[in-house]
Amino acid sequence: MIRINCPYCGERDHSEFSYGGDATINYPSLDASEKEWTEAIFFRKNIKGFQFETWHHSNGCRMWLVVERSTVTHEIKSVKPCHPDLQRVVENNK
């Protein structure tokens, strides 16, 4: 069981969360070309080691999180809110 330290709820089982996807994708603007969108939604790196990924605390506070997780050991280095305003709130409350 991976345990994810939700910045709002505390450390919880991964079964409370839903996996999102690659957190490093910069989605193009809505009027961007088909080529840019194809790059953004179909091409992924297959990383061995730490990667940034999004998780949704769907059975908790419903926050979308960026989780830095090792694909080899499941070790988690960092968890922070996706939304920059929420990130700031978490930082200020530390």
Place this chain on the structure above:
Amino acid sequence: MKTRRIDNYGKINRDKILSFRWDKKNYKGFEGDTLASALLANNIGIVGRSFKYHRPRGIFSSGVEESGALVTIGSKDRRDPNVRATTQELYNGLEASGQNAFPNVNFDLAGINNYLGRFFAAGFYYKTFMGIPPLEWGKGTAIWMFFEKFIRKAAGMGSASGLPDPDTYEHAHDFCDLIVVGSGPAGVAAAVEAAEKKLDVILVEQDSLIGGNQLAENDFDNSQIKNQLENLGIKIMTRTTAFGLYDNCVVGLLERVTDHISAPNVNIPRQRFWTIRAKHIIVGAGAIERHIAFNNNDIPGVMTVNASKHYLNRYGVLTGKRIVIATNNDSVYETAHQLSEAGANVTVLDSRTNFEIETNKSFEIRKGYVPYNINGSKKIDSLDISKSETINKSETINCDQVLLSGGWSPAVHLLSHRGVKPKWDYNNACFLPSDTKENITMVGSSRGLWNKNDCIASGIAGTTDALNRLGISKTNYFFPKPGGWKNPIQPLYEVKYKKSRSKSFVDYQHDVTTDDVRLAHREGFISVEHLKRYTTLGMANDQGKMGNIIGLSLMAELLNKEIPEVGTTVFRPPYTPISIGALSGRNVGKHFRPLRVTPMHQWNIDHGAKMIEVGLYQRPWYYPKENETLSDSYIREASTVRKTVGICDVTSLGKIAIQGPDSTEFLNRIYSNGFSKLQVGKARYGIMLRDDGIVMDDGTSWRLAENEYFMTTSTGEAAKVMSWLEELLQTRWTDLNVNVTSVSEQWAGVSVAGPKSREVLNNCVDDSLVITNNNLPFMGVTSTFLKGNIPCRIARISFSGELAFEVYVKSDFANTMMDLLWANAKKYDGCLYGLEALGALRVEKGHVTAAELDGRVTIDDAGLSKMASTKKSYIGSAMRKRGVLKNNDREILVGFFPTNLKETFNAGTIVCEKNNIKGQGIGRITSVTYSPELGHWIGLGFVKGGLDKWKDTNLVGADPVRNKQMDLKVVSPHMIDPKGERMYA
């Protein structure tokens, strides 16, 4: 063999006699016995028949590594097969029987297999089930499949009851700082040290008693230890197996709550499946004694040395009269001494020639000798022995028991679950745990320590390691060096039999012999993982706890390599078998998954609704009047809606409140059609696409105020849409000031549909002016009151194609609303209608649902191209134009009529061209219904090229599953009122 209970030995309670049944006969044992010790005390030697050869098997061990004494406990629906008699505690009335034998384990007709052994060598199934040439060349194995069931019956273990499990099981959860697995000297020392350092500790022990292998010592008493642990506040969990280690120090436990009780309280679960989240794990799981492979090393009466010690000192059972102990290490001598003191005649064969051991000479030691062959079939008559230097039969010893110790294997299983490979230790001839960066520490004999004092020291060091890793202390510590015997062990895995046809068992569980390992080698299955799968070495109940190392050593020898070069297979959870019931816990029967009901659920049932599951929701399916069938009922309901009025519970639709200054911009981006000009007080039907241009969901959004919308989604996609909106707002469009809140549970909704729907509502609302055609035109929205001052939201939305309204009230008012609407609908000969009629009405109109929007369909495929705005960009707008989605060959939404209007068809029918009925055809039917309006069956579905291409062609509907075929006509999906005049009425 003569096994018997003796006086003055054991920790059993001789005042408490328990009766039990074994193979339909009555026996007696004592409180504190296991089934195995009670069987031995009653001189029962044969307790099972082996997997392939049906050889008689006895009790090999006293613990979880047992692969001989696998028995069936209980009867009828409580029949539990493949239970280890060595770990099953005896209780009054216990009923047990032997397995894999007919008529019984003493006389088994299939024992003939023993003489057909050469036909059942490794790979028997793979080689045999290849199809019978030339009959089945290249065609498969149908003939063998016919025989398979007979062969499977002959080989195997116990059989399950096949009845529903009457017991309950529970899932439980706990947290702690430190979990210690194993209550031997190391585990206890670690737990005590940690509790004294103020850690919150759980100590887990699979046995019913704490103490570990100390329970085999004649002077051991665990009561003081137990008091100490309890006084320190340590949570002790006995009869609990740590079956697996998982990420982030999560440990899976199985607690056997009532398996040792004769008539358990029905309110107590049989077993508990625990998930423990710890900060650190200390494993002191002990070590398991190995046997030695030589001819006939499975005859009842063969046992490990340590098991015999357990039976003597814990259960007061002397397992033999003339006992030969065969060993290669120092661990057996204390046992030899105690057995001879207890009255047995003991001879020790030690494969080593040069070593010193202190004994009181009460037994004979034959240095440089090994066991060679056991004579006997159902019991041991005598043992042929050999000099260890040159293997050949040198003499025969009369005996009734042979105890084996081929060395000890530390139980590294739990660490292996974490992917940590053990390392081979040449000095101790065993695998030792490697270090890991995770917070797991191995202590005691599971790290290869053979002395009690070393084990205790390692337990304290283990806790220091834990404290350091948790950042609580920074203390230096060291672990004692592995080993601890005075004389080094001499590797001894197999004594090779000189004659052909040997039966030297490597792995008792599945009858894997040394010859099978050699055969695997000859046939190229030399990787350990191949060896395992080809020979089944290390599989089934015991998972190779005793035999694995022997198999590896044989393969290493054949390959001329060292054991570590051959490798070891990975151990996976569970450490010991777990019942399926424990895995499912309470999630069985109607609790298999959560149930969702609408606030008017009971109201619907009270008014005659038959319910149907839609996802997790229970929804009204149809409301039969007396004697009506489903189809009578829905046809009546749908006709009534078209004629007068009907009321349908639509609460299960997803409902989302969208609020904030950028709400309009947000909706404009997520819907494919424009939302920027939607006025306050109006609703709009919208389609959402995924990033890749495929339709995700459809629904309506109502503009309640400048910055506030009420969105409805389909029932099935509600959760997904909610997560998607949150994802967009939190990850992509973080500059938008929008808040989304799921209000699905807060609002109860009904559809009031039919030409008389406005008249019904007129009588239900406070102010009937608000719902006139002028004030509430098609797609109009109003927030108003039902009679009785009930706040509500009404939108003029139609799914049925009739004049219709959706009315929402707060969930608490659901029943009041239903009473009010129903009382007035009855005045117009209205009806309540369910999902089946709803489906009929929407199919007639060509409205799509999840059956059509199945995640493969584009907006154009669904015939909704006009819903795709050309004036703005939105999610999916770029990708929906990519080549493959613009192909002329795409399947487009159409309607279907049977050419012969009297015929019926089913959803799932494949649409084909005439004279070309094959494969996936050119389309498919997704939804069908009888149309009350048209008077025949109609369908919705897809066909390549759509209506334009096929409107004048006769097509064929092929339904191979139901063995049906019919001629079809393709029509417009809008099968009635194509201009929508009724909706605007």
